[in-house]
Amino acid sequence: MKNKLLHAFVWVLLSGLVACESFLIGDEPTNTAENNFEILWEQFDRWYGLFLVKDIDWHQIYSDYRPRVTSTTTDTELWQIVTEMLEELNDSHTEIWDPRTGRRFISGFADNLQARKEFDLQLIEQKYLDNHFEATGDQGMVYGSINNEIGYIHVFNFESHHREIDHVMNQLSDFKGIILDLRNTSGGENEGVIGISGRFADQRRFINTVQTRNGPEYDDFDEPIRKYVKPGGDYQYTQPVVLLTDRFTISAAESLSLYMVSLPHVTQVGDSTAGAFSDSFFNRFLPNGWIYTMSYQLVLLPDGTSPEEIGVIPEIFLKNTETDIASGNDKVLEFAIDYLN
């Protein structure tokens, strides 16, 4: 009897060594087309934050696309089905990519890509800026002057924190107006938005609320966090400012646009921004090796409406054509120069 008890005791002691992974933490998800589709759909169902404001019936989408995936669906066919499904979200913060093949898909991005052809920074540097123009040390911005009267800043993205905005603003403080060019500007960190907008803010102003999804229901969100533009840095530039935007003004660049247009001395010229305000999720993974990310927040303006898909609408609508750029003219920038003159 004592020996049996001793044996049982030894088994208990060493149970961790013999217990299998599937028993303790669950089965490894299988790498089949059907299972990859199911996981992707279910993960969006659990985490995506914009179903309600975009009025998307995600269960109907499942009914539409799920029958197309079978046990014989190939990798290429699954990619086609999945990207069509995600396109329904029309959300530039929803992406999926396959590191092994280099395939990448961004939802609702086709319109935005057109704007890449309607902007040329090299043209601006060569034709419009005075000889002395510079890139900041972190390579996040190019700045210079136009006719020694107007300051010009182009922001590439918000990957850096743009701490050099103080240096840039010191160089441009004496000009009668500034053109802040956010065309073809992609996203990044929010610190840059706060840093740049603070140099133009005359006072603290309420901009929007941000809520983060916190539960399995589509309307499960944290309490709203109120976002403000507020003065920062050594001095505030309150002379006239023209903000240039296009459909490739995305994410953090759109947040900066929202902040800037709340200021009375700023005029927005160009096209609406892309309409992707929610931050995107940490990357998540599928058993077949694909990686995806999605929007998980709800951004609302002071009047309670959502700017998702709509973007920041300009006060003065104006677009370049591909022909304009090819023939060496940036009509949007020329309008901004005339406006400030």
Added chain:
Amino acid sequence: MAMKKVIKISFFSFVLTLFISLLGFSQTESVNKNHLGIVFGNSNFHSRDQMLSPLNYRGNNFNTTISYTNRRTKGFHTAEVLFSIGDINTNVDHFTMNGIRTHISYGYRRELSTIKLKNTEIPFFIGGIIKSFLNIKISDNEDAFTWMFVNSLNISIGAEYRNSPRHSFLWQFHFPLISYVLRPPYAGSDEFLVEDPWEFKSSRYGDVAFINKYFMLANILTYQYGLSSRFDLVVKYQFQYHQYDQPRSVKMYVNLVSGGLNFKL
């Protein structure tokens, strides 16, 4: 669960642990020995974390443990720091992440009763352990990150078998009474949203959990062999399992096998 009930149980648990600890210190002890130990070994780690992805991660990582033991006639105090770091993988090779696990603990176990087995006395212990446990998984390449930080008050039971002055086996089993579990918020880290750090709301991250919400067990077997009057050889096997409930659920377990020395102070 109502906050009042949580506070009551927490207070009761705290008083119980304090009582047991004070009992330990208040005894007139004829034995008072101090040991400092260091062991190194391998951690075989497995995890599924819904805050990361519904994939299973696993890895064999190096671990180090430094411990201090104060032995009395009727019980012993322990303090321990464990650190483990290394790559963890899924079946998809490019999803490799870096896994970091560490814990720090203090506990007191007191002899409860003794049984005789083949003329050898086996004392059984019961006591409490206060433990902080941190688990981090991070991928720089793929911008993915998740974590769990647990502060727990644990019940510990155990027994010691010493068949000669040189050889001893110590078995311990721990499980939590009450824990404070911190996990990333449901949809990822969003602390950057709060411009004033004092607005940080830990309630969005933390959760008072009883065993039905956060379950942990640790099963530890230690073999000790007296090399000399100053040094003991130590071989240690440890199994730990953690499970935290939906919606920010995580399951993980680790088998640690390690060896090293105890130094008698």
